Amino acid sequence: MARLSEKFHACLHELSGRYPARRALLLPALHMAQKEIGWLPPDVIGEIAAALEIHPAKVVETASFYTMFNLGPVGRHDVRVCTNVSCSLRGAERILEHCERKLGISAGETTADGRITLHDEECLGACGTAPAMSVDGKYHENLDLLEVDRILEGLH
Ligand code: FES
Structure with a gap:
């Protein structure tokens, strides 16, 4: 069918x-x-x-x-934190760890409530405004931890 x-x-x-x-x-x-x-x-x-x-x-x-295709079930929101060179030089690992701690999952996992799937992503092509992440395809750049909190708290 x-x-x-x-x-x-x-x-x-x-x-x-x-x-x-x-x-x-x-x-x-x-x-x-x-x-x-x-x-x-x-x-x-x-x-x-x-x-x-x-x-x-x-x-x-x-x-x-391609990392953007999901071969397994995912949450309602798709969060991708770039950890490639430019973002890494500007604190991407700290941002990814912060997301993992805040969501209680590791990169590649989905929250128990099915709200968010978190990915450790390769270059998003936003190197000039690193560190960057994409949320449901929308880019967020020049991130700091406060902005990451605001973004994650807005996902329902
Ligand atoms: S290295 Fe992160 S957007 Fe290019």
């Missing part, structure tokens, strides 16, 4: 005219599927593979390469 919506398949069909081959739609398909379901469970991986006429292993291979 199809798990992805008719809208998903209609969008994929509409996009297909812009790509030279059906398999080239994989990244947009992964983004749309994750937006719809929240993560990429095996049946959704299979549905994407069937829609693009590729092997499911190819879908998993691509999804597992």
